[in-house]
Amino acid sequence: MPTSSRSLLIALGCVAAATFAFMTQSPAEPAKAEAAAKKKIVFVAGKPSHAAGEHEHRAGCMLLAEDLNQSGLPVEAVVVTNGWPQDESVFDGAAAVVFYADGGEGHPAIKHLPKLREIAGTGAGIGCIHYAVEITKGEPGNAFLDLIGGYFEGGWSVNPHWDASFKPAKHEISRGIGDFKIRDEWYYHMRFREKMEGVTPILSDLPGPETLSRPDGFHSGNPEVRKAVLERKEPQHVMWAFEREASAGKGRAFGFTGGHFHKNWQHDDHRGIVLNAIAWIAKVEVPEKGVPSKTPTDEEMKANLDKK
Template sequence: MDRHFNIIIAVIAFFSCSVFTAQSEVNHKSTNYNNTKAQKKKIVFVAGKDSHGRGEHEFKAGCYLLARLLNESRPDIDAVVTENGWPEDLTIFDGANVIVMYSDGANEHMVIPHLEEVDKLVKKGIGIVAMHYSIEVPKGKAGNYFYNWIGGYFEAYYSVNPFFIPEMVKLPKHQITNGVKPFKIRDEWYYHLRFANTKKITPILSTYPRLTTLLPEENSIRGNNEFVRKDLQDGKIQTMAWAFKRTDGGRSFGFSGGHTHSNWVNDDFRKLILNAIVWTAKLKVPDSGIVTKTPSAAEMEYLLKAPRPPRTTHG
């Protein structure tokens, strides 16, 4: 009986030490690394509030997954996650080298009430990574900040956000593409983005979208407009992910994909983002890129939103 009891306790202890246990695992407070915590580059993931259905806009689950993979693969990184929008306790940014924003955007973007405080951090050299909807902010004040922070942004009635499988052009030679093989993946890819100066950004993912990726309505907020139609008809290439070296010496990265959580199982899709975060932190990306094990089904399910109840009709 005692022997069986001891085996049960050992099994419980093993699983309680797994990756799924608690946020402290993501905060990576272990001391297994040779580097001290003070020597590590601190990456702060800011996960936006819940939106959309299960498997879409999984900001919390996506941030914890990427943070864990960085902590496991890079002894020179300390990745932490803050949830549910912009943090009230701003001390989380103390010593930060990179802020990763993964959230909803537009007029309700979590950063809009904090533009000035983030700008101060950017001017100190902190890197900025903006993923998916977080690259959309209103034209004007917020858009001008994003010009300076990441080189551009998604502008309503100018940019579009269709779901499609883009035929990517050849990946450029860049640390962000190290070890990344060409991939095709369906996502909500934003394009026809508004850049301050296209000569100052480095396109990482680019494509020539077809007119059929646009919505039939010819003047919709995010689906179709006269500007994008003309550029597609003229055969202009469209950037969907880009690197940006700022004039203050900092680095930034913009990525328009990331709507669909299941895409993180694609090794090259995932590697591209991990490489980009490491590059933004001014760390060297190995020639093979940031190699991580393909997440298991259990890892992908961890922290997903609960399924929403089905809609009911009345009358």
Template structure:
């Protein structure tokens, strides 16, 4: 049972002094923190970080996508509790307390939210916290960030190596893995990045979604994201667009290159795969038939989208 009080500033200060005198370890927090941090960590926390608006209507709807996924997890996975932070990297010092997994869905490249927080994330990874990156969030600059991503999640989008065309991917078969539980072969149109930079010999990396991109995906002129000689040399070969990694230290990572269009979250198989992956990187058992997830209505899909 909770009690709510309305106190003046003077009352708060007086009460604080009294409590401090009686209880030396008592302290006030300057700002609210997520409810799951304030309480005993009975559940594993999933911290969603949603990037800001950057594209047209129905594209890169990071906030709407994160809130939808978090809602499904909170509804159906009692072992987890999901919190969503929007519009930038969480500023609260306790934002990552008790986190079992971090999910980033936002713009990447030079403007990736993680670029200024690599060492802080590395500290989380050393604790075994899982990391999932969705769509543009799999792209980081080559160098320090790219090297970290190869370790944390197994691969990333490297400019002048990987490409980002829009195409219809047919996923005809799926490997046996906890992340694919309950997921059926599916076909979906999206901006599927491919020819990703993976760890050498795919060391410790498990491909989850694999398809053959059509020749039309190589029609564009050469550029940092559009086309290059290396990807042309692999024309007609299967390409991995989603994968996972279990690190030697026990930490887990997941990447998926789709998610440009908000409509993909209405696809039951696409959504289930990502929900399964989040549960898996948090080291919670994925249900035998995958994470239960009701198909969102048209009205729900329209919630929390960027203003246009």
């Protein structure tokens, strides 16, 4: 048989085999492949806290998760409520873990730091929203310096309510986000890594002197923050991105100190920059106009609120 004829038969045979394989493929297989291609994002929502409309961890996480799942991006977001999950298998294969919960001694991760380091060691991203950026000084604080680049340190950082004006830094997280001003409990004077190694400020502003009108205290003020803000006039970073070293999993992370008021998730830039950050730490390309999401209606904002 001529070489050209053999080549033609081989080619026809390959086409037939491919056609047969396609026709006999289980309908469930494409769905499995599509699911496997999606990046898994796990939200850890803290227990009920504060007054109604404040620290709405469950409702906030579910709102953000729904936005991500409806965005058209290759992600699958799931929400765990009431703190650290009893079944840790929910973290299996996670591309990112986001904490929105009370912090300090009650932080969901404080008793599970080895597991959190293990998760980060896979390259998974770690995100912390509002109070979840606070953890106790010492080993927990050192872990956060390694994993998210900074944290709220009692006696160093402060937690006033104030109107902050932002011009977001140029970064993938800031795509589609304009300048904006909003009132929140913007924590500042974070304890960051030495020389800001690996840390990129995203949202910064110089707080007014009224933010330090309270007496010195564990959360309210201290000599160092007064020098930084009142004397040296240093802008304070209330959102940052972090790229971890290879020894810590070479993943990404962010800290966002806003999120005290549930109503602020209706602000498109406030909500949008957090959605962008979550996509970024999951290593999903952030669209040029940002992660798409619709402004939640008043009715949608009432969904999943904690009974307080």
